[in-house]
Amino acid sequence: MVSGESGLKSYKVVTHGCQMNVHDSERLSGLLEDAGYVKAGPDGDPDLVVFNTCAVRENADNKLYGNLGQLAPAKSRHQGMQIAVGGCLAQKDRETIVKRAPWVDVVFGTHNIGHLPALLERAAVERRAQVEILESLETFPSTLPTRRESAYAAWVAISVGCNNTCTFCIVPALRGKEEDRRPGDVLAEIEALVDEGVIEVTLLGQNVNAYGSDLGDREAFSKLLRAAGQIEGLERIRFTSPHPRDFTDDVIAAMAETPSVMHQLHMPLQSGSDRVLKAMRRSYRQERFLGIIRKVREAMPDAAISTDIIVGFPGETEEDFEETMHVVREARFTNAFTFQYSKRPGTPAAEMEDQVPKEVVQARYDRLIALQEEISWDENKKQVGRTLEVLVAEGEGKKDDRTQRLSGRAPDNRLVHFTKPEEPVRPGDMVTVEITYAAPHHLLAEGPALAVRRTRAGDAWEKRQAEPAGKPAGVMLGLPKIGAPAELPLAAPAGGACCGD
Secondary structure (H helix, E strand, O other), X not given: OOOOOOOOOEEEEEEOOOHHHHHHHHHHHHHHHHOOOEEOOOOOOXXXXXXXXXXXXXXXXXXXXXXXXXXXXXXXXXXOOEEEEEEHHHHHHOHHHHHHOOOOOEEEOOOOHHHHHHHHHHHHHHOOOEEEOOOOOOOOHHHOOOOOOOOOEEEEEOEEOOOOOOOOOOHHHHHOOOEEOOHHHHHHHHHHHHHOOOOEEEEEOOOHHHOOOOOOOOOHHHHHHXXXXXXXXXXXXXXXXXXXXXXXXXXXXXXXXXXXXXXXXXXXXXXXXXXXXXXXXXXXXXHHHHHHHHHHHHHOOOOEEEEEEEEOOOOOOHHHHHHHHHHHHHHOOOEEEEEEOOOXXXXXXXXXXXXXXXXXXXXXXXXXXXXXXXXXXXXXXXXOOOEEEEEEOOOOOOOHHHHOEEEEEOOOOOEEEEEOOOOOOOOOOEEEEEOOEEEOOEEEEOOOOOEEEOOHHHHHHHHHHHOOOOOOOOOOOOOOOOOOOOOOOOOOOOOOOOOOO
């Protein structure tokens, strides 16, 4: 199993789903590089392909088995090639994966990603598939080696698992009950990242603001935000995804009073109907949700707020849907992750009566998309004329090469395309620009840059570029890809973790 001039085995990790999966894939890459693998290049067949799967949406199964089918010919012509499947779908389907795709070598779950190298070795020696699914977490993933995909922005998991019982969501059954990291461990990881050049972190959890539930401190999350804000060199702090039930005034105060905590919030709505929220087992109602939005805007008038919405939940009537439209009009979200309800076997909602016909769901979805598109554009137009400091990103602007522009994120996480400055600018550097145009999903700064600030993060990115190709990396760095799946018209720059709590 040799690939390339290095003589080392090459690997490719394919990630489906949420930010937690993206972060887990960084751990998987770190484990593999620690075991002697190198990241595969764009050409040829890698020696190992790892699928880190999602089980939230209905097409997750089709996507996985379609990809596995496409790999079968590659494996037949590439002697020694291995295929591994992990993540939530592996936790759910287990041996079924090997039955449907017998050319898979390893199936591992959400609780034992640290076992992957050993499972691969065992599969090669025994020449048969290895299926290992643990029911509870053995080691918190933060203790594993990591190959980070960004020199300037990093995920930091503060908890794993979820204690909620939403009737549409299978994730708690696959990820387990919530387990919190000790605040000292979280802060130590952030400090280490900052020492390596990172200037932005996103605190990550299935229900991030429930942090502290097994530490015995209801204000642990707000205290963590304030403590992280004291770390010298850390310029931007974000978090995802909170739950309206646990979102308390002390968190709003910490956001407003800690300069490095960005005024950006992803607050999953799911439905505006109290009746549907009850059926979903969401422990808040419309009034509570809108009250949170009002409090956030009172404390931070410039806050950009995004959301998750499910259209067509079983039993949703036209009146229920109109309640959702009402909340969207009132809340004026910057953007939204908007999903058509997807029946997932193993969830209570899948067994409910009054499943809404597909054509009705589609019609409502289209109306919601049109409304949110209008609001997103109106809210972005308010940014025209503002001066913003943009964190230059890598790979955010698909047209940058053709348009002589660069792209990055404003403090509130809006995507900004701007004219390339005359002086050299690197991903991770900061550029101050004036916004001249707004579209529903991005801002444009057509004039010359007002200022360029070279940063330690830009230095770290530059150092990475100078590293020899194929060299195993410890901590590598790119902006974490935050957003809705590509096919959604309302792709947002920040969204819910896994089930969109």
